[in-house]
Amino acid sequence: MNKILIAAKYLVIAGIIGFAAFQITMHKSDQRKIMIVHSYYNDMPWVNEIDEGVARALDNHRGESSKIQIRTHYMNLKNHPDCDYYSNQAHDAYLNIKNWQPDAIVIFDDLAQALVGFNFTHFQVNADETTRRKTAEEMLPWLMNSGQCTDKKKANGESLTLEDFSLHVTRETMAMGEYKPTIIFAGVNGTITRYGYDHANHVFGIFEHKNYEAILDTLVTLKQSLNSEATVVRQLNDTSATAQVLVDLNDNGNQKTSVENIWHSKGLVESEKISANDFYEWRDSVIQADQNNEMLLISNYQNLTVDICDNQQITMFSNALTDSHCLVNLNDIPDEAPNTNQCTRFDICADALIQWTDLNSTQFPPLGTNTNFVSDGGMMTLVVSGIEQGEVAMEKALTALFDTTQTIENSKANRFAIGLNQSLLEYRNISLPAIYPSYSKELGRFINFSETQYFSRELNTNNEQ
Amino acid sequence: MTQTLHSHDQTLRKNISQLLAWVFAASIPFISYFLLININSETYSLNHQQALFLSMVSSAVVMWALRLVPDFVPGLSLLIMVTLLDLVPQSIAFSGFVSEIFFLVLGVFVLAGLLAESNWLPFLESVAFNKGSSLLVRGVAIIGLGITLTLIVPSPLGRSSMVYPLLNRFLGPTTKKTNTLLSLIHIHAATLFSTVFLTGNPLNFVLLSMLEQQTQNRFQWLGWLKAGSVTCLVLAIGIMVFFFLGSRLASTEVSYESESKEQDVNLKSKDWGAAILYGFMFLAVLTRSVHQLPLVWLIMALALTVFYFSGMTLVSLRQRVDWPTLIFIATVVAWGPILDFLELNQWLAKLAVFLVPLFESGIALGILGTAALIFVVRLFIPGAPAFLLLASTLIPFAMNQQGITISPWLIGFIIVTLSEGFIFSYQHGVPSQVLSDLDSDKIPFNLRTFLASNLFFWLVRLTAILASIPLWHSMKLV
CATH class of the missing domain: 3.40.50.2300 (Response regulator)
Structure with a gap:
């Protein structure tokens, strides 16, 4: 009899724990994940301004705050303008996104669009692998110049390859399968064709063009x-x-x-x-x-x-x-x-x-x-x-995740x-x-x-x- | 009479050295404040707050280095001082106590306490002992147990004291060489792998807390092990080679008689419960990409489950959890935010510029330079504070120094792995504990071999790190 009572007691306790676990699972499966990727680090006033803008957008959506999980990734490229570092950071961000699988990636400033955004951009059907490779190859000289490459390969007169910047071209190496996050770009000074965004239907954002x-x-x-x-x-x-x-x-x-x-x-x-x-x-x-x-x-x-x-x-x-x-x-x-x-x-x-x-x-x-x-x-x-860039980009991400009926347009600063x-x-x-x-x-x-x-x-x- | 005089002499000497040590700890902040505030160089000049903080740190370092008080005392005192002097807001000074790392360590400590309470160790001990007639089986049992416990018990000292009873039964009063070999194997099996598994050492968690969120996410349990896998392999080869070479020397000794068999230990349902909890923990670790829940809360939940199912009494909770270490960790986790707030991390990073030419001429050379620095610092400062000082300097260095492409995690891993190494017994808790245990159990032991083998293992650690460079290249960490 005693044994039965004890067993029953533990059953009740297990029930409580089980219910708690169930509730957490339900809550988590309801949540949307947003990854914020900065090209630079938060030692730059510009990045702080963007983060403030992001906070403002989140503040405007306080009702949804429990439905959002946010992670921020700083690539810190300003402090390390060399190709090896670019490549390592691109790989790091790639792994982080691949492991966490956010529903939306908000990417700030040009370098991260090339090093991160491109890898997660699904080109539409009419654009095949050749287009993808061409886009990636056209990005290379631009990346190298911006990187002030102190890369040994470059010093030896060799040219850097797509692999050196962790740019993934084929579907296999993209390794994303059906994973297709909404990509929001911001802080883009030039065109978005450079990053292949014009070939995709899941990329939106705000430009940083000088007015x-x-x-x-x-x-x-x-x-x-x-x-x-x-x-x-x-x-x-x-x-x-x-x-x-x-x-x-x-x-x-x-x-x-x-x-x-x-x-x-x-x-x-x-x-x-x-x-x-x-x-x-x-x-x-x-x-x-x-x-x-x-x-x-x-x-x-x-x-x-x-x-x-x-x-x-x-x-x-x-x-x-x-x-x-x-x-x-x-x-x-x-x-x-x-x-x-x-x-x-x-x-x-x-x-x-x-x-x-x-x-x-x-x-x-x-x-x-x-x-x-x-x-x-x-x-x-x-x-x-920068506040506007952060705020508008985050608003777009939230719209894409929570208000799927609305169409999102690109906007200007x-x-x-x-x-x-x-x-x-x-x-x-x-x-x-x-x-x-x-x-x-x-x-x-x-x-x-x-x-x-x-x-x-x-x-x-x-x-x- | 002479003996009384002798012991009186000793006490006197001890009291004088204690007094001198405290005078040193009391005067060093004044000296260092005076020196720091008068720095004229544009790069290294400091303001009042920064100099004040660093001078208080210097006093803490002296207390740590001379072991005047338990480790957590200087750490906590420093936090109280910075709060009362309003150098840093209270929320930053005590941020370690609300950090995830604090709860992660607490959870792992509780689970490890449950394991220590269980019959698993006596069970394994009896199994190993009953089969352990040959030296080979004994050695492998100690190494195997050391590595297995490294997976789940996050404190080298805790592991060592858990395995010590088994070791003690393997040792004999006449077999000095075998004793030395097995004790060495035991000491190193308990410490060597503590940095290749995230849960092997509390300092690993401190390192994790010093990194950016994005880096923390990458180096949770499995990611950490993946990056440390080659190091782990080389270390394992190192300890096996050491054992086989040593056993050749030791086997010339008189072989000891087979000990009498003893009763098998029976496992109870509680023990299976502990095993199931650990099973859950590893399942949670391995399926992280599926459930995406932070490891810390899963481990805390498992730790609480222990109490829901009456797996541990309050008395054993008080005994089994290493509370001083937990408090120490909470105090040092706040260092990063404090240094950030006082804008000292850039200053510290600049102290390491002498490493830049080394890193620029090759990653191996850079690592060797770092290793030399760690070796020297560790001669004077105990492991945890040494790690803390080196990591607070070198992690911002890796993050901000132009031309350095080593991942902040990696530089931290190198520091923690090498600063866990030791030559002399005073440098680490485990050898000093084991040596004093052997001494009190009156088991003969060769000290010269001890020093030589420690040097060997320090070099094995360095080799393991250098051998991992190709892996780290392919993982784009360097």
Whole structure:
């Protein structure tokens, strides 16, 4: 009898545990999983802004919060710009996604689209393996340039393969079978055709294109305040990945026409863009632009280098390197000497470069379109809001998972952060409309930044899907 | 009379050295604060909060290194200090106590306690003992039991004390060589594999807690074992080779008589219950890709099941769970967030820049440099704090240093594997415990062989790591 009672007691206990397990199983099977993949790491203000936007979107959907599981994956590619690391991180993210099988992957910034998004993109039936391979192969040179590859293979003159970047081409190596997550892209500066997204019907997102209208309006405002005659605008960048996609985009037929119309309506002309290979080219471009009274528009400048070939100067510059191993004494850099084998390549400090550029633009202040431009010593910058990228991307992911009746469209960046350096404005005697300084004084999380809405008129020729 | 004087002398010496040690621990924070705050270099200069924190850490390190108090005491004191001095918000300082790692270790400790309570060990002991007339069977039994327990008991010291009764029965008063060989095999079988299984060592969990969520997900139980598989294989070969070479020397000794057989131990339903729980645990580990539940909550649930089915009494819970280690882990898990908050991780990472040229000229060279660093640090600092200091420096180094492509997990794995190694008995709990046990049981033992073989096993560890490089390459971890 006692034995029966004890057995019954344990049966009841087992029942309780069983029911708890059942409830957990039911709850979990109801949940939707979202993987957020960042190209960079959370030591960058841009990434923090995106994460804040993601949090905002989730906050808007508090009712669904128990139905969502989120994991965030930082690829940390900014701190390790080399091909081996890209490849390792691509593989790591691939494994993580494969093991967890999220329902949606939200991918931020261009590098992760190539290294992660592509591997999970199902090309539609009319696009066979050849198309897939072609897309992957076309991504290679772009990846290598952006990676500043210190890869040994590249140093030996060998070219890197798809395998080196963990790009999966065949169905077998994709190993995904029927697994087809919704992919949401954000922070894309160029086109999405690069990543093969145009061949798929499960990829949506938001672009990070610079809004020309907003930028040109700001240039016009500056021009009026300076009483300047300048009409020519020149984009000056280094040769890094994002700078290149800007160039690609503007060479893209339809897009270019619509942009040109806007330029025309503002009374401005765009002259040829410059992607400076080194500091010598940068310096020449800045001086030239100043002489011709051109307005400089600067996005990417962090990867500029200079080759010094004179032994005495190499010693001098080596001794003058900062703790972050870059050069600040830009005024001491001599004229470009013919390249010999004994040249040493030095990195240029980003802040020194922008301070130098601002100082040597005597007629018209360069305008930045980069988050760090003002903290690096520039006068004014107009940047796409990371918060919007995060918020909109996450909204799209939630819509795709919970509101399947709604069709999702790709969208464009509409919100901007304005950065101002008040003292440089005063130095140049510029008085902007009250709205600019008031925003810049309304400090956000970063020096001289605040977020504002800039409603641009839709560019109606955008056909990207 | 002379003896009294002698012991009086000893006590006096001990008291003087204790006093000196405490004076050192008390003065080091002042000295280090003064030195740190006056650093002029742009790269290494620190603000008041950072210097204050590091100076308090220096005092903790001295207390750890000189073993003035149990390990968890300096750790917990540090947290209380940073909270009261408002260097870090309380939620960050004590984050270790609410972290998943804390519960994971607690759960595994409870399950291991259940195993220690059960009749499984006496059962295996009697089986091994009844069959254990030859040296070969004895050695294999000790190695096999050591490895098996490494799978499920997360504390090297706990494993060693669980196997010690069996070892003790294998040893004889006249067979010095055999004693030495079997004791060495026992010491190393209990410690050698502790880092290739996630559940083999509490420090493995600490390492996991120091990594990003994405890396944690990849290196749960099976992922960890996969990356450590070649290391595991080489270590196993190492210990087998050692045993076979050693047994040739030992077999020249007089063979001991076959011991009298003893009664078999009977297994009870409780023991089968423990086996079923472990079965569930491994099932949960192996089917993780299907159920996708975090390991920590599954293990906690299994640990609680023990109590639902009256598998363990409160008395044995108090005895069997290594509470000091658990508290120690909770205090050190907060180090990562604290260093993050004080922005010290970048500073620490910069301390390791001297490794950059080594890593750039080849991963093997980089690993050798790291190994040398670990070896030196371990001469002075006990395993857990040494791991903590090295990992807080080298993990941010692997994450942020340009040109370094080694995975943060891997650098942590190398640190934990090598810092588990030891040459002298003071460096590790297991050898010092076993040596003192042998001493008190008056079993003869050769100390010189002990030191030489420890060096051998340290080199086996290093070889195992170097031999794993091709695997890590293919897994894209380097």
